[in-house]
Amino acid sequence: QSLVTQPPSASGTPGQRVTISCSGSSSNIGSNTVNWYHQLPGTAPRLLIYNDNQRPSGVPDRFSGSKSGTSASLAISGLQSEDEADYYCATWDDSLNGRVFGGGTKLTVL
Amino acid sequence: EVQLVESGGALVQPGGSLKLSCAASGFNFTVSTMQWVRQASGKGLEWIGRIRSKVDNYATAYSASLKGKFTISRDDSENTAYLQMNSLETEDTAVYYCTRSMFYHDSYGYRYDAFDIWGQGTTVTVSS
Numbered sequence: 001q002s003l004v005t006q007p008p009s010a011s012g013t014p015g016q017r018v019t020i021s022c023s024g025s026s027s028n029i030g031s032n033t034v035n036w037y038h039q040l041p042g043t044a045p046r047l048l049i050y051n052d053n054q055r056p057s058g059v060p061d062r063f064s065g066s067k068s069g070t071s072a073s074l075a076i077s078g079l080q081s082e083d084e085a086d087y088y089c090a091t092w093d094d095s096l097n098g099r100v101f102g103g104g105t106k107l108t109v110l
Numbered sequence: 111e112v113q114l115v116e117s118g119g120a121l122v123q124p125g126g127s128l129k130l131s132c133a134a135s136g137f138n139f140t141v142s143t144m145q146w147v148r149q150a151s152g153k154g155l156e157w158i159g160r161i162r163s164k165v166d167n168y169a170t171a172y173s174a175s176l177k178g179k180f181t182i183s184r185d186d187s188e189n190t191a192y193l194q195m196n197s198l199e200t201e202d203t204a205v206y207y208c209t210r211s212m213f214y215h216d217s218y219g220y221r222y223d224a225f226d227i228w229g230q231g232t233t234v235t236v237s238s
Binding site for chain 1: 147154155156157171172173174207212214216222224225226228229230231
């Protein structure tokens, strides 16, 4: 059971805007930044968002991150078929003194 | 080309040991903090631990859940990081990734990191 909770699945149609939530506590999201990764089937994860809402070079601005209190969200606008992947949030947990990942959300583009 | 290449994955019996390697190229490995993350089949990502650079005395940190079974080391002359795994159990069966830390500061000036470069992973199967 991860300290940081994500919905196991999400879905949307092409062009739609979808959001994926990441819920934690005061010892993790509430006091540390959140990063987001996505993982296409059979490939390694890729950094999507860091520092709650920053995009690395090369990541389209369709992807955006936000955080409020002990929860974070990843929003994907203009959904495309190639966005179908697993998405993970990650943060640091002060109580555990270690990095924690959310359980992952499988995004399906209908 | 910026790249991380893991190797050393194998089939190993329960109770056995294995050492994974992560060869880096295309960036300054000697100043980089390196991390290991694993993923069991059909499951999520699990942080294993990290090793900092020489400037930070090669400090290591590990996930508490691993109970001291794993040891991370590095050889800067070879641009390679290692993961030594002992007392392996079937639950350790997974794809093992090495990754690099990219450091940044939040709005309060605290330093954090994100994993910006990932290897392709190497598969470890623990089975009799």
